Amino acid sequence: MIDARKGQVYFAQYTRRHHELTLESMMHCMRPMDAVRLIKEPCIFIGDGALAYQSLIQKELGGSAVFPDMHHHIIKASIVARLGFPLIRKEHQDSAASLVPEYVRPSDAETARGSSG
Numbered sequence: 001m002i003d004a005r006k007g008q009v010y011f012a013q014y015t016r017r018h019h020e021l022t023l024e025s026m027m028h029c030m031r032p033m034d035a036v037r038l039i040k041e042p043c044i045f046i047g048d049g050a051l052a053y054q055s056l057i058q059k060e061l062g063g064s065a066v067f068p069d070m071h072h073h074i075i076k077a078s079i080v081a082r083l084g085f086p087l088i089r090k091e092h093q094d095s096a097a098s099l100v101p102e103y104v105r106p107s108d109a110e111t112a113r114g115s116s117g
Contacts, residue, residue: 001049002075004029009049010104011035020086029105036060046072 002010009032013025028035032053042064045057051073057065087093106114 001047003049003052009035027104
């Protein structure tokens, strides 16, 4: 859960099976309370958004919300590489030119343009 500012968080849900993470939901951007209400089972919350809204999450989910030690909440290049390693092992490679950002919410300009049109 990453703090998206503007009272929102970016988040996705994963499950861990046999030492592998499986994406269970696409990345979303919404109010923290709306995100928390999607959680239906015990969940480990990681990221600066989880820390920013920890009291809200705990109030809503109680003991079903788990917050690991502080060092787990910092996004590091080594962790991103570790998450991508299984793709390399499967010989799946992307060229830098083929990578495109995944926009989860509209930009401020798009939002302003949509409300004025």
